[in-house]
Amino acid sequence: MASENVSWTEEQKLAIEFKGNNMLVSAAAGAGKTFVLVEKVIQHILAGEEPCDIERLLVVTFTEKAALEMKERIRTALEKARAKNPYDPQIPRQIKE
């Protein structure tokens, strides 16, 4: 989806594909936790039968720095998706210019 050329690890794939309500992601520093969570957000808003607008998601982080990092990564992923799918009306609506 957002990162079509990525070789996800098996654990990352499990975390991305998990559809339950409660999920705890625990992994070493730099293991790709934020990377996985950004992909989950992108899949929520762009994939599946019921895409949901980004405005309907609440993402809470421990620090403002982490929130800013996630915001920037989600924006970059959305911009990549928009470049790949220029006629998809769902994508531009998610990017606040």
Ligand SMILES: Nc1ncnc2c1ncn2[C@@H]1O[C@H](COP(=O)(O)OP(=O)(O)OP(=O)(O)O)[C@@H](O)[C@H]1O
């Ligand atoms: N499967 C993968 N393939 C390629 N790059 C990956 C993969 N998983 C993670 N990365 C890259 O590894 C780096 C670290 O990932 P990320 O920042 O998501 O880790 P993190 O677990 O959130 O780190 P931290 O504990 O510091 O918050 C990023 O540059 C990310 O793009």
Ligand SMILES: [Mg+2]
């Ligand atoms: Mg992180």
